[in-house]
Amino acid sequence: MTRLSLALVAIMLSVPAMAAPPVLPAQVEVIDELIAQGWTDFNIRPAPEADDASWCRRVFLDVIGRIPNHQELKEFVDERGSDKRSKLIEKLLYDDRYTEEYAGHWSTVWTNLLIGRGGGNDRREMTNRDGMQKYLRDAFAMNKPYNTMVYELVTATGATKPGAEGFNGAVNFLVDKVNADKGVLAASSTSRIFLGQQVQCTQCHNHPFNQWKQQMFWEFNSFFRQTRSLRRFVDGARDIDYAELINEDFAGEANDASDALVFYELRNGLTRVAYPVFTDGTAIEVSGYVSDVNRRNELGRLMLESENLDKMIVNRMWGQFLGYGFTKPVDDLGPHNPPSQPELLERLGKEFRQSSYDLKQLITWITLSKPYQLSPVLGSSNSIDDPSIGETPKFSRFYLRQMTAEQLYQSMVTATDAAGTGSYEEQEQQRRRWLNQFVVTFGTDEGDEATTFNGSIPQALMLFNGELSKKATSTGKGSFIDRIAASGRSPRDRLTNLFMSGLARRPTRKEATVANQLLVAREGNEKEMLQDMWWAIINSNEFIMQH
Numbered sequence: 001m002t003r004l005s006l007a008l009v010a011i012m013l014s015v016p017a018m019a020a021p022p023v024l025p026a027q028v029e030v031i032d033e034l035i036a037q038g039w040t041d042f043n044i045r046p047a048p049e050a051d052d053a054s055w056c057r058r059v060f061l062d063v064i065g066r067i068p069n070h071q072e073l074k075e076f077v078d079e080r081g082s083d084k085r086s087k088l089i090e091k092l093l094y095d096d097r098y099t100e101e102y103a104g105h106w107s108t109v110w111t112n113l114l115i116g117r118g119g120g121n122d123r124r125e126m127t128n129r130d131g132m133q134k135y136l137r138d139a140f141a142m143n144k145p146y147n148t149m150v151y152e153l154v155t156a157t158g159a160t161k162p163g164a165e166g167f168n169g170a171v172n173f174l175v176d177k178v179n180a181d182k183g184v185l186a187a188s189s190t191s192r193i194f195l196g197q198q199v200q201c202t203q204c205h206n207h208p209f210n211q212w213k214q215q216m217f218w219e220f221n222s223f224f225r226q227t228r229s230l231r232r233f234v235d236g237a238r239d240i241d242y243a244e245l246i247n248e249d250f251a252g253e254a255n256d257a258s259d260a261l262v263f264y265e266l267r268n269g270l271t272r273v274a275y276p277v278f279t280d281g282t283a284i285e286v287s288g289y290v291s292d293v294n295r296r297n298e299l300g301r302l303m304l305e306s307e308n309l310d311k312m313i314v315n316r317m318w319g320q321f322l323g324y325g326f327t328k329p330v331d332d333l334g335p336h337n338p339p340s341q342p343e344l345l346e347r348l349g350k351e352f353r354q355s356s357y358d359l360k361q362l363i364t365w366i367t368l369s370k371p372y373q374l375s376p377v378l379g380s381s382n383s384i385d386d387p388s389i390g391e392t393p394k395f396s397r398f399y400l401r402q403m404t405a406e407q408l409y410q411s412m413v414t415a416t417d418a419a420g421t422g423s424y425e426e427q428e429q430q431r432r433r434w435l436n437q438f439v440v441t442f443g444t445d446e447g448d449e450a451t452t453f454n455g456s457i458p459q460a461l462m463l464f465n466g467e468l469s470k471k472a473t474s475t476g477k478g479s480f481i482d483r484i485a486a487s488g489r490s491p492r493d494r495l496t497n498l499f500m501s502g503l504a505r506r507p508t509r510k511e512a513t514v515a516n517q518l519l520v521a522r523e524g525n526e527k528e529m530l531q532d533m534w535w536a537i538i539n540s541n542e543f544i545m546q547h
Helices: 003-014 026-041 052-064 070-078 084-094 096-115 129-141 146-155 169-173 180-195 214-224 295-305 307-322 342-354 359-368 405-416 424-436 457-465 467-472 480-485 491-503 509-521 526-538
Strands: 227-233 240-247 262-265 271-274 439-441 449-451
Touching: 026 342, 026 359, 052 070, 052 084, 052 096, 052 359, 070 491, 084 096, 084 359, 096 129, 096 169, 096 180, 096 405, 129 169, 146 169, 146 180, 146 295, 146 307, 169 240, 180 214, 180 295, 180 307, 214 262, 214 271, 214 295, 307 342, 307 359, 342 359, 405 424, 405 467, 467 526, 480 491, 480 526, 491 509, 491 526, 509 526
Parallel strands: none
Antiparallel strands: 227 240, 262 271, 439 449
16 A cells, blocks of 8 residues: 555544434434425425424423433533434433333323323222323333223223222223213213314214214213223221222113113204214124123224224324324314324324334334424514414424423422432322312313413412422532532533523523622522522523423
């Protein structure tokens, strides 16, 4: 080899190779292509890509339910490589270090969806919240296929309470819904949550805007008529120890189990008859004997064959990560409510089914997609993309939204080690007490509830000086503030570490000036200055926003 050749080789070895762009799953390319087509159609230029720190905070919140701690954020920001984002998603979804948090976060999301934020917190209820959460935590920890999870929730029998004989946490979805009012709530919740079909008002009349008729509601309701809940009381007390969900023969409302019909009344007073028929028109045997036909098992089978099952979970998960689904409301599908991206919803539904209903795969596709990478900037180039004023979402930017109360609690606990003392059960009770102050339950047929975690005065006061905030701003030895005070090489470094921990950004010049003024006011006590700044950070709108 000549000297010139050796020199060229040396030069080539000394120049870092250009990093190849990450290879994205084909499903991500489909998302990007179809969303970009929408931008072209509306003459929109999307917002710029979010910086690494902001995106890291975003994906931690969405995937495991909390902001990253200072070390996790620093490691990601300092990492090199064009595939660092896909590697972080893989870590959060598949690394054993995050399995418990992933399962805990999604069990909370689905517990709230299936039984409500207040469900199972009253000893007089049949629903057992611990049982519901245990089933869901186990399901998400093992990455149980979504269709399997749905089938188990719809067909489950057994006891509600962990430790009880025959325990099956899945029964907590229906146990408080099947007895009341002939299973109306069981039918409406199942069709809405899993199929995106809002049927609750058709128990009394035909729906004015969609294809759902009163006859269809009572046909769907008939699938739940072989199911009953049994209460098991604490010895010598009126409180419910646990409940059981069982299948039993249904004699029908004409008292003939071989022809187990149900009656319903039209608005004009006439009476009609209904048998179990699925929403696509598929009928099953009319017998009410469980030995002849198990109606809920048949319902579960028919639901798994329905394309609506695929579309509904894709729509829900898209809304979970992007702030808005393809329909509004997210759980109302059908010709009366066309989706904003019909082709994308159709394609993703089919891809999800072909992926064996792997929720982690669906999360990967969404979080790697171009819309999820964007900053929340609303400018002149995408000014028409503002769903908050009723516009159809174009996903040309990341839509700002407030953290859930659960995300805020977990973020404060994680970022500052403000968790309570005691066993897991005791800490969970502390968390529930903190969360319950935001829940208002309405006595409606649908079991509606609302959260007051919306900037109200009680919320503000609780965040200003509540017990959790006091723990988060403690300056005691080993506390978060104590550790921050020992980090960095200068007060400015430590202030930067504080802002990165809470907001995933550096302090502005104005904020640094305020910190200097506080340091003077605190007579040079830097730890007290950091405490004041941290209190301001965790009580700021920016901290509680998902951005």
